[in-house]
Amino acid sequence: MAEQLNSMLSLRGLTRRFGGLTAVDAIDLDLAKGELVSIIGPNGAGKTTLFNLITGLDRPDAGEVRFEGQDVTGFSPERLAGEGIARTFQLGRVFGNLSVMDNVLIGAHTRLRAVKPTVPVIGPLLELGLALLRPSSVRNEEERLREEVKAILARFGERLLPRIDQPAYSLSYANRRRVEIARALALQPRLLLLDEPTAGMNPTETAEMQALVAELKAEGLTILLIEHKLEMVMRLSDCVIVMDEGKKIAEGPGEVVRSDPKVIEAYLGHGLSGTSEQESAA
């Protein structure tokens, strides 16, 4: 548990119902700056729904989301992105017709300054004008961001750099997931939410991804991770939260949680979760 001072994210009683089903049921969670917390749980436990609530893509029926002390419950996703929350999507949501470069540049959208003056009312029109005229300030900014994108892509070795101008739809499944993570990094997030980053990846690729996440953590990034591969969860997490049927059923260091009878019961009760195979088949 983090003390209030360097709390990055805190959820209180967060709840979301779909008809009769309570997908997220009174979840409390605290994430301190620089921490990596993992959320695990069987399929349908409500993990992705929880991410949607944190990132504003869905609104809670009850409860509160605080980000860096500020109440951000019900904020729009655009606004939360501006606050520094970036996420990846479980099923991969790259922009199919955009090149790898453009995909990652979209990640840096909230950081555009020169081309997006913060003037009320006529701001959008200025943006249109600046996009067409492109004074040197705009060109320099774009150039700087492009260099930055290349640096981010270099973190994935030779996986993405040679394909920088290819449209994302032509990439392999694993590469599309990497593009998503690169896009999230381009936002320079203060909080990064990863929804099953290794789904559909083979062991080599998974090991690479695990190394990258470890690196990001070492750099001080605060991360909330949903992951089915327990091996990876155990190695990376400061704290593991187990969800089942919307509720938090266990919380604590990996080894403790792992041997918790309630957790074993939840996993056995639902049949051992094999999401990774399922994902790659899809």
Place this chain on the structure above:
Amino acid sequence: MSSWLDYTINGLIVGNVYALVAVGLALIFGVSRLINFAQGSIYLVGAYIGWVAVVQLHTPLPLTIIVVAVAAAIVGLIIERFGLRPLQNSVRIAPLLATIGISFVLDQLVMLTFSPNPRALPSQLPDVRFQVGGGTIGPLDLLIAGVGLTSALLLFVFLRYSKLGWAVRATAQDRDAAMQMGVDVNRVNQAVFGIAAALGGVSGLLVGMYYNQIDTAMSLQATLKGVVAEVVGGAGNVPGAVIGSLLLGLVESYGVAVFGTSYRNLFAFLLLVVVLVLRPNGLFASARQAPPEPLTGTFIAPSRPVRIPRWALAVAAAIFAILPLFPVSFYVLQTLINAWLLGMLALSLTLVAGTIGQVSLGHAALLAIGAYTSALLSLTLNVPVGLAIIGGGLMSAALGTLLISPSFRLRGHYVSIATLAIGEIVSLVILNWESVTRGPIGISGIPPLSLFGTELISPTSIYWFSFAVMVVLALLQGRLLTSHLGRSFRAIRDDDIAARAYGLSLNRYKSLAFIFGGFAAGVSGGIAAHLYSYINHETFNTQQSILALTVVILGGLGNVVGAMLGAVALVGLPEVFRIAAEYRILIYGIVLLLLVRFRPQGLLGTI
């Protein structure tokens, strides 16, 4: 003398007719998440088959209804089998465009077979009226009510108690689960299209008899009314569609009672826009629905655009620029001037439909706004024509964006419906706002094109002027596409949820796309106004919107060069092959269908 009771009865009867169309739309939407823009065409076909049966074959009424229902059902089955089933696994925009194309082809076939002139469709019923309270009711009213109730009952029994009906309901609830349980989705689709078409056809027959008149303009109106009713009731909700239809019928009938007949459609479309904005899931939608996470499938066909080297473009532009210096006929120049005007409209549409993925079906409204503004500025305020045209572009950008903004929160098919309705609203406002637009008389005596005080009268100068304007607009748009706005627009098109999660405001960027696109369309309309010297509320109609859409698909969605190439091809080729004017629209429709099926990325590819 007409009492409120009369208006109520009339509203309920008309609502009953809308219900027959709307229920079919709801069934189809339920199982395939598709808004069938061809529904009104089936209604039209039903009306004309009914005419053949009644007037030429002299069938008795019960047989007429059966003939129409069966024939319309067959048309529906053909549409499903050959128009839509091949597109099952294609991108989301494909079936939307296909139903638009099918509707166009059917309407034109009816028009070519029966001529566009209205015909009388006698009801075969005695012309008596019974006193009911303060109002009157005739046998035809009772027939319509009877057909409506019988169809509702039959449909209820079918959905509730038959095996196929169960499969339809299961598919509507969860298509994937139904398939896993062994439901044959093709059979379900067939059933639904057959039923929807039979109901739609009978509805056309009844309406024809009710007004004792049928004509080819019925089709679009019926689609619009059916869609309004369906959306009001909640897309895919069958009982909701019935209630929405009755509500629409009443709103229209009371609206007419208060304001007069020419306002009838305005109420329908305003109702639609209000519902779409306030309750996009319909009046009876249960809880607020979050979009389910996997919105699978891309909206437009992925493709690599054909790269045309700059020098080749420059050479092509130079050839077209010096063309009038050679001895070319007036006719060729005239044709190309039309192509350049259409090219400007296509540039606008390819930006909003292709680049940012808002398939607008009301784009002609932007032409109309530009044309009226420019005409009125130059006529009443004596603004020089060159400036007036720019004024038209700016007005189209501003007003067009404002009018279309209610659709910004919508997606896919809903955008098309909303823009179609907004386009109709614009033309109805032009018709009814006589003090400004001179109403049905139109505006005549619009001054000819002129630049810096010199009138452009010769075809050569008009050619150069319109070509130059188009090239400038194209260059600007090309520059826009390479800026951060280009990639932001395309990101919103490819995945609006991911785009929002990365800080892109949909309202802001859709507005900017419509502002830029609205300017180009408004300028095109402005030039056209000064070229034609006379415009009215029908000068810029839905046909032009569809033609522009075909051009855009032909060239490749979002593709600037493609838009101009498509315009030259679609305006030029029919001239080259000397295709008679009445067949052209039919051909455009067929071209659209073939493209969607065989080359969805168009000639030059999607950008």
